[in-house]
Amino acid sequence: MLRHKNFRSSDELKEFLQSSVPSDAYCSCACYEDPEADMDRKGWLGADLVFDIDADHIPTPCDKFHDNWVCGVCGLTGKGFTPSECPVCGGEKFEVSTWPCEVCLDSAKTETVKLLDMLMLDFGFSGKDIHVFFSGHRGYHVHVESEAAKGLDAIARKEIVDYITGLGFDVFFHGLDKKSLRETPPSQSSRFEFGWRKRLALGMKNFIRSAKEENLRRIGLTKKKAETILEHRDVILKNWLNRGTWGAVKGIGFETWRKIAEQSAKLQSASIDTVVTTDIHRLIRLVGTLHGKTGLKKIEFSVSAIDDFDPFKSAVAFKTGAVIVYVSDAPEFRLGDEVFGPYKKQRVELPTAVAMLLVCKGRGEVIESNV
Ligand SMILES: [Zn+2]
Ligand SMILES: [Zn+2]
Structure with a gap:
């Protein structure tokens, strides 16, 4: 350094x-x-x-197809998303192999x-x-x-x-409380104001519009409640758009709306x-x-x-030449307009940028350059 x-x-x-x-x-x-x-x-x-x-x-x-991790403490290996701590020893240091x-x-x-x-x-x-x-x-x-x-x-x-x-997000402060299930808010337009109130309102609309039963079950809704919501999806959305209220369906109470709102907020936040x-x-x-x-x-x-930004075109630095590389392991990938791989323990002639990517990712070694 x-x-x-x-x-x-x-x-x-x-x-x-x-x-x-x-x-x-x-x-x-x-x-x-x-x-x-x-x-x-x-x-x-x-x-x-x-x-x-x-x-x-x-x-x-x-990520489970192209990423893997090794625990730096106990050596446990896994595929996909790296956990915050090792499920066996609780260690927090990992050697990670990912793919762009x-x-x-x-x-x-x-x-x-x-x-x-x-x-x-x-x-x-x-x-x-x-x-x-x-x-x-x-x-x-x-x-x-x-x-x-x-x-x-x-x-x-x-x-x-x-x-x-959206850390510490509470739906109560963003226009969803027991009252808003029945009554139109004082100002019709207030639900579309700006900030999180607007994001939550649009997020709930999008979530309900596209939800499948499994999405609703995954956030903790019973089968019956999920079915009721899907059955009345059009009424719910119409009511929301025309009157600005959520509680349009019998049997769907505040707790259910709160779960939907929290999931919608999660989808609106940025990682x-x-x-x-x-x-x-x-x-x-x-x-x-x-x-x-x-x-x-x-x-x-x-x-x-x-x-329209395409990193696999715009960020390529090496535009000419070819290199022979021994590739230990690489998934199928695209660089520029061409698709390469998958490769497993093989010798292959590749454009310089592709060879560079494999070598930098530790997936290959140069055998011969300037071919
Ligand atoms: Zn991926
Ligand atoms: Zn471990």
């Missing part, structure tokens, strides 16, 4: 990177009076508000879209202060560079994190890495550099382009 560096120009930085060739490069999200001083003497002036959305924190249906999979990255993108929506609509940050990046591996970074955010301390940032993740945002000294990958685990670039794209 080479830390506490300070560069006067981008050329100076480039020269340093070219001569030291690090596997990963980071910069601080903070501004300091003296960046080269010891940590406690740097003179903190403020920090960008940064968010990290990583597929590692989002369970997906495919398309499905996982899409779910990270969905979370990023929710985050961006909250930052702009609920917090009022302007689009020009918000920068969004592909991280180069399994997720997205969002940086808010605004005077309003710069001076926020760790506690203020934790409040923002709680809002975005972010909470530790990153609250850290006012955070180091974050330097934009334009390659990720050491993939050889893909951390790149910025515009907020409005997020739906």
